[in-house]
Amino acid sequence: MAWDTERTKRLLLAAATAEFSEHGLAGARVDRIAAAAGVNKERIYQYFGKKDELFATVLAEALQEALQAVQAEGTGPEAVGDYAARLFDHHIAHGEIPRLVYWEGLERGIAAADSPVRAAFHAEKVTRMQRMLPGLDRVDAGELLLTVVSLVNAWPVLPQLDALIVPDAGDAATRTRRRRAAIVAAVTAAAAAAIESTVR
Known part of the structure; x- marks a missing residue:
């Protein structure tokens, strides 16, 4: 066989x-x-x-799957908030993604940015953010995307901070819903502020 x-x-x-x-x-x-x-x-x-090449392949595959699973849809600040919500849901269901990203940052640092594959992946994500917020330049779109990714990735890998900062937030399901809502509100506000800055 x-x-x-x-x-x-x-x-x-x-x-x-x-x-x-x-x-x-x-x-x-x-x-x-x-x-x-x-x-x-x-x-x-x-x-x-x-082993480090295997790690790079694993992370690239996981991120590419997330890119396909969580599409950037619609336009305007609410659409960006919705995107953050769906990315949060995806990363809660696939907790390995934020963990892999944090491990990469801790162990490889800025060297990970030398990958042409990863650079192209993130350039595409910035382009998608620009489509959601027409008129936003690449730097501001990148800043907003970094905010989204940081908020979405941090919570699943920093449970100790959650327990210390919000100790009485209810059961796990309630806490997840509240954190999701807080991320959506913060991202929507950040997107609105970014758009407002382009018309000044």
Whole structure:
């Protein structure tokens, strides 16, 4: 029977996503990834190269999936608020994404910005933000997008701050709804302020 290369790659990427999300780049173990995928670890090197290359592939795949799943739709500040809400929902359902992004920042820092693939990905996201807020230049669109991403990604990976700052916010479902609403309000206001600054 022929070896199913694509299936093996999918299994490895799923196992690597879980491993990197839990342990980061430095703490992740190739042998654990291989064991979780049920394959020999030599397959990892054969298909993806070194561990840091596998990490880059995992993050790029996760972000690309999010880009396709959460479309930037409509125009105006409320549309941007809605986009933030849907991105928040997606990242709550796929908590590995914010964790991977934070691990990348902690372990790779500015070096991660050297990737042409990642640069193109984020350039497309800025362009989508400009379409949602016509008249906004790329710098202001980038600032707003950074605000959205920072707000959406921070909450799932900083539970200790949430517990310290908002200790009596109710059960988990209530707390998630309240945080979502707060993000939507902040992003909508930021988008309105950005548009207002373009007409002055």
